[in-house]
Amino acid sequence: MEPLSNLKQLQHLYLDNNHIVDVAPLASLKNLRTLSLSKNPIEDISPLANLKNLDSLYLDYTNISDITALKGLVNLEDLVLNFTAVTDLSPLKDLPLERLFIFGLKTENLELLPQEVQERAEVTLKDEASFGDYTVRVWSGSWVYGYFEILKNGERVYLQEGGVFHIGWDNKYHPDEGAPVLRIGEDITGRGIPNLVIVEWTGGAHCCMFIYLFELGEEARLLTDLFLGHNDTFYFTDMTKDPGLELVAYDTSWAYWRASFASSPAPQMVLRLDDDNKWVFCDEAMRKPEPDGLELLAILEAVSSKIEEMNNPHHVIEPFWDELLELIYSGHARLAWRVLDLAWPSTVPGKDEFVQDFIRMLLNNPFLEDLERLNDGQLLPSL
Incomplete structure (x- = not known):
């Protein structure tokens, strides 16, 4: 820590979980406004008494018990003392604290602090x-x-x-x-x-x-x-003959993409716990039969109609990719791309831009690997 003592203009410093015991080298950093020392085996914080500009201090999961050194920190507004050995809070009574966290502590003199601070702390x-x-x-x-x-x-x-x-x-x-x-x-x-x-x-x-x-x-x-x-x-x-339960959830990673939250599709997922304790797609439960002729015609008409009716391709009231995602999340990505190609009216611009953006969303999906496996490695179109 000694080299830090020369960084006199430093204003924000985060040193969480670094096995720090001695904070004396920080005493010269008088311009510090934020200091985080969480999860370090620190017992003595007396060198921090010089840091009069501190407004945020994080000391949770340290070994401190005495916070007398903090009583002169006249700008301190945020203080976190969770799961320390602190009991006496009286050194804080004249500080301009707005937020104090004392989770897991049995403290004395909390009543000396403003009522709103007491309520938030407990x-x-x-x-x-x-x-x-x-x-x-x-x-x-x-x-x-x-x-x-x-x-x-x-x-x-x-x-x-x-x-x-x-x-x-x-x-x-x-x-x-x-x-x-x-x-x-x-x-x-x-x-x-x-x-x-x-x-x-x-x-x-x-x-x-x-x-x-x-x-x-x-x-x-x-x-x-x-x-x-x-x-x-x-x-x-x-949902399957395998041991254990499956988790049925919805992929909200599509929220706010070219639509409001309320309008955004959220495809259903069925997840299982694999041997590495990772939640992955349960392909058996997610795969569905390919739509028949009449069902496919209805999908084409719905997608085409929604595309024709959209005013702004970047803020769509009725997202036309809802039907595409239902196909993709049931193992029919190739069909979804064919539907998009056939359904997009020639009079409506923006198709290529949408395709590229849709691909980008798929590639950034947190379940990309599962989507690729579900669709037999043919998730994306051949461009």
Whole structure:
């Protein structure tokens, strides 16, 4: 860290998870406004007392217990102390704090801080569930921010911060009435080991959902996580003869492409967990028969009509690629390209530009490898 002491004009510095013990070399960086020291085994932060320009300081997951050095940081607005050994918050009472995070702490003197800071700082136990030796707890703050922890025989073995977490999944979007709720301990993978599903919502309009899948065997083990974008209508079901459940979800990576969010297609996906604990397309469940003559004619007419009616090809009210994606996500990409070629009216410009842009979207799709396999390596047209 010593070379950093010469960077006197530095304003923002992020040193997370770097095995830092001694922060003395940072004492000369008096122009710093943002400093992040998260996940370092730091115990003494007294050298930070000189950093009077700091407005954001991240000390979570460090070994600090004494924050007296912070009482003179007259510009400090954001402070993160999650999962430290801090108990006494009185050194913060005269600071202009707007946001304080103290997850996992048992503190004293929080009442000395402004009421709005107190409300944002505290978390409450939102949910708890147990199975065998394991207990899962979800904690939430007043913002869209919280954490969950897994305990085995009362000792924490896993911890994760983020947005709003849920234990299990109610499967309410399953098409069959009375579909089973996925509670802690269900065997989702079919491997004979109890599982745990945690669902996270990160907050914000149209975003974002994550699924975390754990095994609760001799040890609690995160098998995999999956980013689903704005996709809270997913459900688990058994669609094949293979062990375990499949996950039915929707590909929201097409959101906002040449259309509003509400108008954007979201093709259905059926995912399975492979041997490497990765969610991949379940080709068996996604492949569908090729449309017959009448069905194909209806698709051609629908696509052609939508193309003729669009006013702005970059902001379409009724996306004509919805039908194309249904074909592609059922294993008929070659047919989708033929439909587009035949359906595009010769009087409507922009076909070549659309094709190139559509190809770009496919190539950037998070499930590109699966789409190529589903379509037998013929996902893209021969140009």
